[in-house]
Amino acid sequence: MSALLDVERLEVGFGGRTSAVRGASLTVERGETHCLVGESGCGKSVTALAIMNLLARGGHRTAQRLTFQGDDLLKLDDRGMARLRGNAMAMIFQEPMTSLNPAYTIGSQMTEVMRRHKKVSQRVAIDRAADLLGQVGITAPGLRLGQFPHQLSGGLRQRVMIAMALMCEPQLLIADEPTTALDVTVQAQILRLLAQLQRDLGLGLLLITHDLGIVARIAHRVSVMYAGEVVESAATAQLFADPKHPYTQGLLRCVPVPGKQRQDEPLGSIPGTVPRIGPGFEGCGFRDRCTFADATCAHAVPHQTAAPGHDYLCRLAP
Amino acid sequence: MTATTTLPAIELKSVGKTFRVSGGLLGKDRRVVAVDGVSFAVPPGGVLGVVGESGCGKSTLARLILGLLTPDSGDIAVEGQRIVDMDRKARARLIQPVFQDPFSSLNPLTRIRDIVAMPLQAQGSFSRAEIAKRVDEMLERVGLPGEMGNRLPAELSGGQRQRVAIARALVLRPRIVVCDEPTSALDVSVQAQILNLLAELRRDLGLTYLFISHNLAVVEHVASEVAVMYLGRIVEKKPTQALFHQPEHPYTKALLASVLTPEPGLGVPDVGLGDVMPDPANIPPGCRFHPRCPIAEPRCSTETPPLRPRPGGGVECLLVP
Numbered sequence: 001m002s003a004l005l006d007v008e009r010l011e012v013g014f015g016g017r018t019s020a021v022r023g024a025s026l027t028v029e030r031g032e033t034h035c036l037v038g039e040s041g042c043g044k045s046v047t048a049l050a051i052m053n054l055l056a057r058g059g060h061r062t063a064q065r066l067t068f069q070g071d072d073l074l075k076l077d078d079r080g081m082a083r084l085r086g087n088a089m090a091m092i093f094q095e096p097m098t099s100l101n102p103a104y105t106i107g108s109q110m111t112e113v114m115r116r117h118k119k120v121s122q123r124v125a126i127d128r129a130a131d132l133l134g135q136v137g138i139t140a141p142g143l144r145l146g147q148f149p150h151q152l153s154g155g156l157r158q159r160v161m162i163a164m165a166l167m168c169e170p171q172l173l174i175a176d177e178p179t180t181a182l183d184v185t186v187q188a189q190i191l192r193l194l195a196q197l198q199r200d201l202g203l204g205l206l207l208i209t210h211d212l213g214i215v216a217r218i219a220h221r222v223s224v225m226y227a228g229e230v231v232e233s234a235a236t237a238q239l240f241a242d243p244k245h246p247y248t249q250g251l252l253r254c255v256p257v258p259g260k261q262r263q264d265e266p267l268g269s270i271p272g273t274v275p276r277i278g279p280g281f282e283g284c285g286f287r288d289r290c291t292f293a294d295a296t297c298a299h300a301v302p303h304q305t306a307a308p309g310h311d312y313l314c315r316l317a318p
Numbered sequence: 319m320t321a322t323t324t325l326p327a328i329e330l331k332s333v334g335k336t337f338r339v340s341g342g343l344l345g346k347d348r349r350v351v352a353v354d355g356v357s358f359a360v361p362p363g364g365v366l367g368v369v370g371e372s373g374c375g376k377s378t379l380a381r382l383i384l385g386l387l388t389p390d391s392g393d394i395a396v397e398g399q400r401i402v403d404m405d406r407k408a409r410a411r412l413i414q415p416v417f418q419d420p421f422s423s424l425n426p427l428t429r430i431r432d433i434v435a436m437p438l439q440a441q442g443s444f445s446r447a448e449i450a451k452r453v454d455e456m457l458e459r460v461g462l463p464g465e466m467g468n469r470l471p472a473e474l475s476g477g478q479r480q481r482v483a484i485a486r487a488l489v490l491r492p493r494i495v496v497c498d499e500p501t502s503a504l505d506v507s508v509q510a511q512i513l514n515l516l517a518e519l520r521r522d523l524g525l526t527y528l529f530i531s532h533n534l535a536v537v538e539h540v541a542s543e544v545a546v547m548y549l550g551r552i553v554e555k556k557p558t559q560a561l562f563h564q565p566e567h568p569y570t571k572a573l574l575a576s577v578l579t580p581e582p583g584l585g586v587p588d589v590g591l592g593d594v595m596p597d598p599a600n601i602p603p604g605c606r607f608h609p610r611c612p613i614a615e616p617r618c619s620t621e622t623p624p625l626r627p628r629p630g631g632g633v634e635c636l637l638v639p
């Protein structure tokens with residue numbers, strides 16, 4: 001059986017100036033949590049938006065393969081895509097205010113999603129909305145359904161977004177930083193809810209996050225992006241135990257752990273910034289910052305396999 | 319006048335704020351308690367970390383201190399002056415915000431350098447050349463050099479935009495900065511760069527920060543004292559090391575126990591708070607944490623916990639001595 005989501009060699013550019021995604025490949029299986037991590041600006045959100053065909057104006061995607069449940073998304077027209085979006089494949093956006101309409105109440109936005117895709121009465125839709133708000137830990141759902149987005153705290157908005165994405169029981173959920181605005185106790189509650197949905201519905205989850213604690217605790221597989229490329233991908237335990245790419249190694253070294261912070265020392269970081277990468281860029285995107293870089297890194301860098309299911313993009317031997 | 323007593327940079331006395339919201343589908347209007355009887359003082363050069371439940375009132379507290387909201391009760395003073403009495407330009411030179419989600423309210427057609435220039439322009443006293451120079455310096459300092467300044471917000475990643483927000487807050491060289499989740503959109507390495515930058519600026523310029531974050535490791539690193547909020551109140555406040563190593567309030571303990579350290583295979587802990595979240599329009603009597611507290615006793619639902627003083631703060635729980 002084919003994977004739930006299969007992305008092969010995805011490329012996204014903006015107006016011929018910026019290459020935001022450069023040949024990224026990843027798959028999400030039914031019931032799998034696949035986490036996507038990487039430096040700010042490396043192309044995680046653009047990858048997600050390209051999959052959903054929601055790129056901003058000027059954005060252009062190509063791919064060798066882009067399938068959902070075996071169906072070719074590249075061949076689907078706008079109406080076909082609109083039928084899937086919010087329905088079988090749902091997305092939680094990084095900035096909740098960009099996808100909540102300030103002019104409508106939470107209740108009308110949540111029920112609208114469901115009534116667009118399913119033949120249900122307003123009553124049924126409201127009940128489902130209230131039930132889901134309860135499941136993501138919002139008390140007094142009746143009160144919240146009647147409120148406008150600006151009347152909610154950041155964390156409440158984020159939970160509304162999560163509940164809204166679940167309205168139509170999606171097969172695939174793409175969640176872009178879904179819990180960054182939440183305190184750690186609510187975060188734990190939502191992660192447990194997602195895990196339960198996964199068991200009950202076989203939900204596939206593509207989760208974009210900066211929180212390596214979340215990755216370690218819930219991901220089955222992790223892909224690390226850098227400058228538009230997936231530079232390493234492995235099963236979670238394998239990646240944490242034996243990272244191969246120098247960027248992954250650097251990233252894992254900078255995770256701050258509470259209870260062990262020292263104020264007299266700066267937080268660990270990877271010096272330098274990501275280069276501007278346009279069309280025609282060649283070689284390893286990390287070479288300006290890599291302590292192992294040599295002259296060969298300025299040319300095509302090989303894909304290597306460290307172990308079955310553990311691939312990375314670097315000249316260094318496993 | 320003698321300078322023997324230093325004024326606190328930020329001082330709050332019994333500050334309260336409620337919002338009226340329409341009852342929506344249920345009809346009746348309700349009052350949401352966002353901040354309830356909050357008092358504290360932050361010394362000049364200090365960093366007060368504020369943590370707590372989503373929706374417990376942290377951002378409301380930030381907006382009150384910035385003078386963007388007026389308290390219903392209590393007093394707020396910044397460097398000894400009542401914030402509500404100050405004019406906007408003077409306030410902007412003294413205290414600046416760095417918000418979570420700063421771009422939802424911005425014109426998407428404004429270039430980055432113009433966004434950063436806004437606070438300078440609003441003062442009306444800087445020459446064009448001076449504005450350009452300060453903006454360039456600031457953009458360089460937050461790691462957005464050269465051509466980046468000419469981009470539009472949509473052309474930056476979430477993390478890059480957060481750096482713009484920091485540049486805009488610091489371009490007037492304020493003395494107090496209120497940071498509301500300034501690095502929650504950033505990866506750990508860029509977050510470290512920004513926090514190291516904020517720390518460096520604090521040392522160089524003697525800045526005072528109020529620092530709101532859900533990331534406890536970050537708070538532990540940057541804050542000199544930490545306040546834990548629950549349903550509008552500060553339930554525990556202490557110097558940072560004491561809070562992390564001797565937490566006393568059951569909610570503080572639950573927070574610390576919920577942190578996900580990067581250890582594969584451990585799963586997500588259930589710290590026993592239940593799934594019933596608090597309702598700010600319906601504050602429980604007695605200790606407001608009692609419906610979720612794993613060690614609550616019968617009297618917790620009737621007696622209001624007094625403040626038990628501790629060095630640098632205190633705890634509000636009936637069961638601590």
Ligand SMILES: Nc1ncnc2c1ncn2[C@@H]1O[C@H](COP(=O)(O)OP(=O)(O)OP(=O)(O)O)[C@@H](O)[C@H]1O
Pocket residue numbers: 014018020038039040041042043044045046047056057058059094472473474475476477478503504505
């Ligand atoms: N509409 C756009 N026009 C031009 N460039 C864009 C646009 N959207 C994104 N980009 C660029 O594409 C690159 C990838 O951005 P993306 O938002 O995917 O980053 P990200 O990995 O999600 O980062 P973060 O972790 O900060 O959210 C960035 O360099 C960004 O500046």
Ligand SMILES: Nc1ncnc2c1ncn2[C@@H]1O[C@H](COP(=O)(O)OP(=O)(O)OP(=O)(O)O)[C@@H](O)[C@H]1O
Pocket residue numbers: 150151152153154155156181182183337338339350351352371372373374375376377378379598
């Ligand atoms: N303008 C408003 N109108 C009505 N209620 C509001 C308004 N602003 C905030 N509230 C309510 O006040 C309470 C506190 O909100 P606040 O934004 O201060 O929380 P927070 O601690 O910052 O949460 P988060 O961690 O989720 O950002 C919430 O219940 C919120 O819904």
Ligand code: SF4
Pocket residue numbers: 245246247284285286287288290291292293294297301313314315316
């Ligand atoms: S290819 Fe070269 S520059 Fe790139 S990560 Fe490997 S060693 Fe470093």
Ligand code: SF4
Pocket residue numbers: 567568569605606607608609611612613614615618623634635636637638
């Ligand atoms: S007073 Fe009672 S309910 Fe409140 S925190 Fe203490 S033990 Fe828990």
Ligand SMILES: [Mg+2]
Pocket residue numbers: 044045046094176475476
């Ligand atoms: Mg993003």
Ligand SMILES: [Mg+2]
Pocket residue numbers: 153154155376377378498
């Ligand atoms: Mg907030």
